[in-house]
Structures are given as C-alpha cells and as structure tokens.
Amino acid sequence: MSTKNEEVNRIVLAFLVQNPRPTVSDWKALIDAHRDFAADIAEISLDHGGFGAAGDHGEPDVKIDEDRFNKSVSWVLNQLHGRRSAVLDKAEEKISLVKGASVRNLAKDIGIGDYPSLLNEVLTGETIAPVRILFALERSLGIARSTMVEVFQRSFFALEVSAFKASGVKPEVRAQPRSWAESVGELSLPPEERARLLDFAKDG
C-alpha cells in the first residue's frame, strides 16, 4: 500500500526520533536491519551524523545589541500578527472538504478500511493520528504532516461541547484528544480487524 519512499521515510523518521544525533554505527545498524532499503538509507545518512549536518554547526557565540534586538523583536511580531498563515489556511481548506462520501473513500485509500468514523475523529482532532496514518494522509491530501497536526490540534480545541442532558451522572469534557488505541478500542470490531488497526500505531 505505501510506496517505497514512504516506507523508507517512516523507518528513518522512527529511527531519528529515537536517535536524534545518530552515529555512523547507529546508521549501520539501521541499514543492517533494513537491507532492502540500504541504498536509500545510506543516501539519507549523508545529511546526518559523521558527514556533518547540512553545513549547520549551531549558533555562533556572539554578543548582540540587546536594546536594538528587543525593538526588532516587536517589529517581527507585528509583521506576524498582521497576516494569516497561508500554509495553515490552505491545509484547513483542504481538510474541510473531506466530508461524507469522501471520508469513506479516503479511509479506504489510506488503509483504515470501512471505519470512516475513525478517520473523521482524526480529521476533527478528537483522535491522535499515528505516524503511519499521517504519512498516508500527507500523500493523499498533499499537506505536510506537521501542518496537519497543527490543524487537528486547533480543530480539537475549537470543537463545540454537546449539551449535557442526562441526570444522575456528571458531564465529562475531554481536555485532550483520545489516543488511537482508545478510539480503536471503542469500536465493535472482530479481533483481527482490531489488531490490524492497532498495528498502525506501532511506530508511534
């Protein structure tokens, strides 16, 4: 289902989350564990650990004019306050168009299958999407994963709380989105389907 590049990116991403500053030995161990992707991983390793990191050596230790700097910070913040984020607006627009039948189709396209409600919860920010789902959505919707995560978080905090009419029990308002495992657990599923969906979260 996923392309080779996507699979390599997923492997390297999971690796780098665990090893933010990988050594040559770390890279070699990763290649040894994924020999089918040796060439792609070796190519990516060029930018990390042992080969220098894209010519970046961190921040120089220099003194700056504090007064002038503080004034210029105000200028920057004014510039930002005066405009919307084009990348965020575009992503919100694209995600808002995924409704009804398109949710069902997208759920199938990205491997969730016949559980559009699960995808809907991801798109509204009620459920935290596993990395593999984010990769698949990135490919299908053409939105960067980091942007999607921000849109989902905003969406969650903008959700309206339903009116609570039951008596005898206390209302519960969720302060944080549900985990993928929690949301999968709430569906009535055969064991093999549950296992398949939970497998999406094995890389975080």
Added chain:
Amino acid sequence: MIKPEPAHQARLQTIQAASAEEFKQWLKVSDFNDPNYIAPEVLATLVRIRFREAQGLHEVAAKALHDRVWKRITGMIGDHPEWIPAVKKENQPEFVDDAAQEFWKEFLKDDSEHPEEHIFAEVRFGPYLEGCVKDYIKHLYADKNSAVADTDVAPVEIEKGEDGTGETTSIIDNAPDEQGENWLEELLAKDQVEVILKGLPAKERLALILRGKFGYEWDIVAHNLGVSKPTAHKIYKQGKERVLRSQQ
C-alpha cells in the same frame, strides 16, 4: 518540490507532542550537538504553521528564530570580509537589524507564495539566510547609487561525469582501497564533504558512502548499486578519483 530533512521532521513530531514547558526549555539549548537542540529550519516551520498560537508558543518560536537570525548574521560578518564595507556603511547593529528585516520580508513572502509546499528556509536555513543578507547588501548599494559589492561566494565546482555503469571492466583494484579509507575519513572531517559528495553522480556517491563510510563488503555495495562486483569497484574508484581531484 523541496523536502525537509527527516531529522527535522522527526524533531517537529517530538515538539508537537511535547508540553509548552518542554518546548521552552529546548529553546534554551544552543549547542548543535545536544539532542534537544531545535534547528532553525524547525523553528521556521513552527512559525509558518502558527504553532499552538492560542498558547503563545508561536510567538515564542518567532522570537527564538529572530534571535538565531541576529546571532547568525553577526557571526557571518566575520566569515565574509567582502561584507565589511557594507557593514561600515551602516554601523554593525543597524546592518544586522536591517539584514534581519530583509530575512523576515523574504520569509513571509515565500510563506504566502507557497501555501502548499515547503520553502527553502525550512530545508537549508544557513544558505537561505546568507542569500537574504547578500540581497540586502545589493539593495543597500543600489539605493545609494553605488557599485554593487561582489558578495558572491565561489561555489564548489564538481566535475560531472558518466555514471560508469558499463559491465566491461575486469579491473578489481583491491590494493589501495583495501588498505583502509583514511583518505575518505580525512575528507569527511571537512565542512565541504557533503557538498562534494552530493555533487557526485548518484552511483559514485552511493558507492563511497556504503564502502568508504560504512565499510560494507563489495557484494553488498554491488547489490545496492545494481551492478556486478567489478563494476562496483570501478564506480567506487571513479568516485574516489573525482573527490580527490576536487580537493586539489
């Protein structure tokens, strides 16, 4: 379409899952080798996506990015003696301030013009910032009807060649390469190595990384190149010669 590095994407993933306090603590890390360091490319993305604006973290990220911009421009002045006349035209704080503003104008322009893709500041921050400073210097001289300073840095010239995938060679030059890879180790200590390797034909680059850096056996190198072992040797040798020539 340019893509951010996997390491930066991994860092974004960690930051987006972290608490506000953790994020603020990480911003204090200035040592590039510290795993908690946040690269300016990552900060650029956080500013673009208005990272947790309701919690004020977007502003925190913007301030941190601006701090990096100021410090890096100040640091760059020492590395670019050709900029000194421009720096002296203003005073240094004014030069840094104006050049930093040039960066933000370019950054916000790129942000609005490319709503569906990553921009260069999110992928290679250093070169992007340097380009902005050079543009500022050109504007500075143009505004004053003076000659434009020559602020261009000579690029590293890499000779482009054939991939060398022919299967006709029977040469297996074991001797020099089996003696060890000191030549590559020495080269890898130099800042330009990434640029040099990236300028090589793809197969030569891959052969040098797999064999020269990771020390894989020739059959593994050959398998990944999709060629025979003798040809893998030949490609490796061509790459090595090309790298050594570029160093002369």
